[in-house]
Amino acid sequence: MLTEKRFSIWGLMLAFVVLVGPFALSFHMHYPDEMYYSDAAVRMLQTGDIQTPYLGSEELRFKKPILTYWFVLAGFKLFGVTPFASRIFFLLAGAATVGFVYWGARVLFDDRRVARLSAIIMASQPVLILSATRSIPDVLLGMCMAISTVGFLGFIKYGDQAPKRFHWLLFVGLALAFEVKGLPAAALGGLGMGYLLLNPWQRISTSKLFYLPAVLTGLIIACYWFVAMYWVHGPMYLESFIEDQVGIRVGNRFLLLVKNFVLAAVLLIVLFIPWFIFGLKKIKTQSKNLFLQNSAFVGLVVLWVLAIVLMSAGVTKFYERYLLPVLPLASIWLGWLLIENGALNWTKSLKFGLLFFLTLNLFVLLIGIYFNTFLESNFWVWAQCLFVFLFLFYLYLKRNHSEGLLLLIAWSVLLLFFGASISTYQISLPDAGQLVKEYVADKQIPEGSKIAFIGHLHTGSKIRIGLGTQFYMIDLNPDDFMDQLGQYDFILVEDKYLELIPQDKFSFDTAAINWDAKFIKEMAQSLWVNNSQEVKEATGKKYYWGTPL
Known part of the structure; x- marks a missing residue:
């Protein structure tokens, strides 16, 4: 099972990109926090200042380090300002x-099957998949921690004789992780290095662990942006950063701590289904057998898992993506467990798991066909439907090939x-x-126009990407914007704020209308009676373009 002939890590990585890509590279779903990074990146392109992040309202934002913005x-520099470029x-x-x-x-591990199964488990991890579809820090943090994990495992395997490449992977990986999200990376990295120095099974000497060139390079990478911001803006930026990292994220209510702890612990297991x-x-x-075989490795897994669960318990609002930094290490441990307990030989169980996911895929495909049959669609969507059907048929035909069942489940x-x-x-x-x-293209709105946006900031972020660098759109506070309207060439207003605008000072035209996710039930029902356009007009979210009179 999982023979070398049938497995390619590059093929698995390519499958990840191809199958997750359609869901990621357009705004099929838009995660709220994406606006912080895409808004700032558009501003960086317009001003040339790539060090300082700004919100869409032109306020400074120092809550996260710089790497996610970059x-x-x-993506914007290479591919233009598009949803695809923001996420690629x-x-x-x-x-x-x-x-x-x-x-x-x-x-x-000398057994290549452990590596293949670990990669398969990681590729099918829903937290990784969802995080890879969003332009927010978490998937970058997961990748950088995975880089440093290779370094940690090199020390566990070779001890004081670890080749220098593992020093570079450990320290540079942690430094990049720190430039992605700050203190969580520092906490996990510090615990990991302390463990290498103190654990009784494979203790590393201080002189061997702290290879000076790698340590100094890591420190320069980790501290670069913080030094640059202090030089330009002084200590004020640090207050915002620390508040985000420690202040508003740490909860102090006992019941909240217990709830988050249990939720993190349960999700850490459940998210590895099947x-x-x-x-x-x-x-x-x-x-117990795994611990006896490699105590140093199991000890690191336990330490990091407990650390991330405890850190997740302390936040005021828990998200499953907070677990991502330790999922690479946990995937390797789980892959090793499955090899050791003979799970690869449970052909009937694996086949049942495959058939379960094939059935679920078929259900998802039928929902997609239903929507696209009654609503305006295009060639590429129907090509996706055909691809999913053919791929499902292929997977079903391969269900009796026991050597490939694990890979088929991941696919x-x-x-x-994709479906x-x-x-x-x-x-x-x-x-x-x-x-x-x-x-704006149809109305030939002049490039360089200043536009005031009054509405939901998440939608405003998508509009800012649509407008690109040719227009300057500023988010105004819906509670306090009247005195500022005269500073802009045009305004763009969400429907629920339209009544606040003086109707005698602007002429309005509908610039965009979308289905409102709150009315998905009404959308589905409208397909039966063939009045979807009317329902969309009645329940959809509208945005009005205002031109001063």
Whole structure:
């Protein structure tokens, strides 16, 4: 099973990009925090200042280090200001994380099956998949921690004789992780290095661990942006950063701590479906055997897992993506467990898991066909439907090939996201940004115009991407904007704020209308009676272009 002939890590990474790509590279779903990074990146392109992040309202934002902003900026520079460009490097970071997991397992274990299964588990991890579809820090943090994980595992494998490449991977990986999200990376990195120095099974000497060139390079990378911001803006930026990292994120209520702790612990297991189910057989005995075989590795896994669960418990609002930094290491441990307990030989159980995901995929495909049959669609959406059907048929035919069942299960999990984009196409696309882009082109709005936006900031971010660098759109506070309207050439107003605008001072035209996700039930019902356009007009979210009179 999982023979070398049938497995390629590059093929698995490519499958990750191809199958997750349609869901990621357009705004089928838009995560709220993406606006912070895409808004700042557009501003960086317009001003040339790539060090200082700004909000869409032109306020400074220092809550996160700079690396995530630069990933969005790099996409914009290479591919233009588009949804695709804002997310492409995050999708590739997700695929790269799978590759680093494979590398780490290959370093630690002589049995190549562990590396292959670890990579398969990581590629089908829903937290990684969802994080790779968003231009927010978490997938970058996961990738950078996966890089440093390879370094940690090199020390566990070779001890004081670890080649220098593992020093570079450890320290540079942690430095990059710190430039992505700050203190969580420092906490995990500090615990990991303390563990290497103190654990009784494979203790590393201080002189061997802290290789000066790698340490200094890591410090320069980790501190660069913070020094630059202090030089330009003084200590005020640090207050905002510390408040985000420690202040507003740390909860102090006992029940909240307990709830988050339990939720983090449970999700850390449940999110490995279906793989953890195969590891339940004799889990106590097998876990003890793994500890006896490689105590140093198991100790690091336990330390990091407990650390991330405890850190997640302390936040005021818990998100499953907070677990991502330790998922690479946990995937390697789980892959090793499944190899050791003989789960690869449970052909009937694996086949049942495959058939379950194939059925789920078929259900998702039918929903997509339903929406696209009754609503305006295009050739590429129907090509996706055909691809999903043919791929499902192929996977079904291969169900009796026991050697490839694990890979087939991973593909079927990834295919769920590919298939889901068929339905979300009708709900979310074209997004308001692309509709406004068409509107300004059709109306020949002069480039360089200053536009005031009054509405939901998440939609405003998509519109800013649609307008690109040719227009200057500023978000105004809906509670206090009247005195500022005269400073702009045009205004763009969400429907619920339209009544606040003096009607005698502006002429209005509908620039965009989208389905409102709150009325998805009404949307589905309207297809039966063939009045979807009327329902969309009545319940959809509208944005009005205002021209001063």
